Amino acid sequence: MSMNTEIAIVGGGIGGLTLGLKLARANIEVLVLEKLDAPSSVYKGELLQPKSLKIFKRLDALDVIRENGFSFSRIAFEEGEKEFAMDYSILPGEYDYSLMIEHEKLKGILLKRALRYPSFHYLSGTLAKEYDNGELIVKRKDVKEQLTVKADFFIGAEGRNSITRKVMNSKIKKIEYNHQFLTVTFPRPQSLEEGKIISKDERFLGLFPLPDAKVRSVYLIPEGTYKKHLQKGIHHFHKNYLELLPELEGYVTRLKNWKDIQLMIPTAFYADKYVDGRLAILGDAAHTVHPMAGEGMNMAIQDADILGELLAEMYTSGRISPDKLKWYEKVRKPRAENMISLSHLSAIAYSYSNRVITGIRRKGLKQIERDKTLQYKQMLNVSGLGYWPESLWDRLIQAGMLPARRPELSAADKSHYFYTEKDDYPWKKVEQYDK
Numbered sequence: 001m002s003m004n005t006e007i008a009i010v011g012g013g014i015g016g017l018t019l020g021l022k023l024a025r026a027n028i029e030v031l032v033l034e035k036l037d038a039p040s041s042v043y044k045g046e047l048l049q050p051k052s053l054k055i056f057k058r059l060d061a062l063d064v065i066r067e068n069g070f071s072f073s074r075i076a077f078e079e080g081e082k083e084f085a086m087d088y089s090i091l092p093g094e095y096d097y098s099l100m101i102e103h104e105k106l107k108g109i110l111l112k113r114a115l116r117y118p119s120f121h122y123l124s125g126t127l128a129k130e131y132d133n134g135e136l137i138v139k140r141k142d143v144k145e146q147l148t149v150k151a152d153f154f155i156g157a158e159g160r161n162s163i164t165r166k167v168m169n170s171k172i173k174k175i176e177y178n179h180q181f182l183t184v185t186f187p188r189p190q191s192l193e194e195g196k197i198i199s200k201d202e203r204f205l206g207l208f209p210l211p212d213a214k215v216r217s218v219y220l221i222p223e224g225t226y227k228k229h230l231q232k233g234i235h236h237f238h239k240n241y242l243e244l245l246p247e248l249e250g251y252v253t254r255l256k257n258w259k260d261i262q263l264m265i266p267t268a269f270y271a272d273k274y275v276d277g278r279l280a281i282l283g284d285a286a287h288t289v290h291p292m293a294g295e296g297m298n299m300a301i302q303d304a305d306i307l308g309e310l311l312a313e314m315y316t317s318g319r320i321s322p323d324k325l326k327w328y329e330k331v332r333k334p335r336a337e338n339m340i341s342l343s344h345l346s347a348i349a350y351s352y353s354n355r356v357i358t359g360i361r362r363k364g365l366k367q368i369e370r371d372k373t374l375q376y377k378q379m380l381n382v383s384g385l386g387y388w389p390e391s392l393w394d395r396l397i398q399a400g401m402l403p404a405r406r407p408e409l410s411a412a413d414k415s416h417y418f419y420t421e422k423d424d425y426p427w428k429k430v431e432q433y434d435k
């Protein structure tokens with residue numbers, strides 16, 4: 001049996017579904033193939049950064065996402081006795097907050113929206129096995145016969161073990177870390193209404209409020225100690241949390257079973273190419289980041305936005321050419337690599353327990369809070385709304401070797417570093433000249 005479509009997307013994760021929705025809205029025939037046939041219980045990203053919120057607004061999905069999520073703008077960093085804060089509200093404009101939403105809930109919202117469009121098709125329980133002669137061979141659950149998919153373009157949105165990346169012969173560069181995380185959601189005290197990162201000596205606990213009075217937690221453990229934690233039992237797990245935040249008594253203690261707690265192994269990699277002929281990869285297929293900065297899912301959404309806009313324009317203008325896919329790589333690859341570096345730096349700051357690193361981290365946080373330019377750069381770069389690279393001067397301020405710049409930035413200074421339409425979709429300008 002064979003199927004024809006304009007665009008085939010392998011993988012119905014956040015990246016594949018965002019792209020599918022975007023293409024369906026442009027009346028493009030799109031087929032999403034997803035190997036799972038039920039929601040997954042594996043923990044994946046839940047924090048939406050401001051740029052993702054902006055993208056969902058354009059896809060007419062932000063209202064329903066807000067109804068099902070929990071928004072906050074401040075993340076407090078407790079370092080021993082000291083507290084510092086990072087605040088999205090420093091960003092000008094309406095996207096000055098982040099939002100936590102359960103991963104499967106967000107997928108459900110995107111899928112439901114996309115299914116409203118007749119040109120959107122979704123096959124669950126469908127494993128993409130391999131590419132053969134420019135076609136995709138897929139196997140459907142409980143169906144003996146294989147299915148062949150023919151398409152103008154194939155997009156690999158199938159996560160870390162991407163078969164599309166392999167057939168493109170795109171090589172990856174990997175970064176490994178010396179720590180892992182335990183992660184679990186549990187009920188939260190009402191007072192926990194903003195992000196909180198607590199670090200004490202070698203210990204780290206991140207808490208991010210979810211709707212329905214729940215909180216997502218991540219607790220850092222050194223590599224190779226997972227079994228020891230398991231053996232010590234659930235009470236020891238409670239004790240670790242309570243030592244860092246006693247207010248969690250009566251909340252974290254409601255966890256009765258280790259089965260609810262997942263081990264999360266951070267890695268980071270990036271592929272050397274995102275496009276090859278009629279193939280392209282996005283999201284975790286093209287890059288993964290350390291989860292510290294909460295960016296992985298957002299990068300998949302941002303890839304989908306740029307690639308979707310490009311493909312939509314090709315089909316609406318009737319000028320369909322694989323060569324144009326290079327625009328997508330040109331915009332997204334450097335941005336993704338910047339984000340990997342930023343997440344990597346944040347991870348390094350929490351990777352070592354010795355006093356020198358802890359001291360540098362504390363100093364850095366203090367200086368970021370004092371120095372309005374550093375603070376703005378940090379929040380802007382994390383938000384995805386723009387990029388303002390950090391200079392040597394910034395680093396010296398962060399290290400406490402130069403004084404903090406206290407004056408607030410002007411609105412014009414702030415907006416200057418926002419991505420414009422031309423930065424996001426640069427081919428539009430060039431193509432206008434071509435006409």
Ligand SMILES: Cc1cc2nc3c(=O)[nH]c(=O)nc-3n(C[C@H](O)[C@H](O)[C@H](O)COP(=O)(O)OP(=O)(O)OC[C@H]3O[C@@H](n4cnc5c(N)ncnc54)[C@H](O)[C@@H]3O)c2cc1C
Pocket residue numbers: 010011012013014015016033034035036043044045046047126127128129157158159160163263264265282283284285291294295296297298300
């Ligand atoms: C434990 C963990 C914690 C994370 N924490 C955060 C966080 O706090 N914040 C954040 O922003 N990001 C986080 N991330 C990263 C984030 O979840 C990913 O970056 C994001 O989900 C990437 O989306 P994606 O659509 O590219 O890939 P995925 O979410 O991996 O989706 C890929 C989809 O493709 C399907 N698939 C795979 N192979 C095939 C095939 N051959 N045929 C058909 N279907 C296939 C899979 O079933 C899956 O549904 C975390 C990831 C993990 C694993």
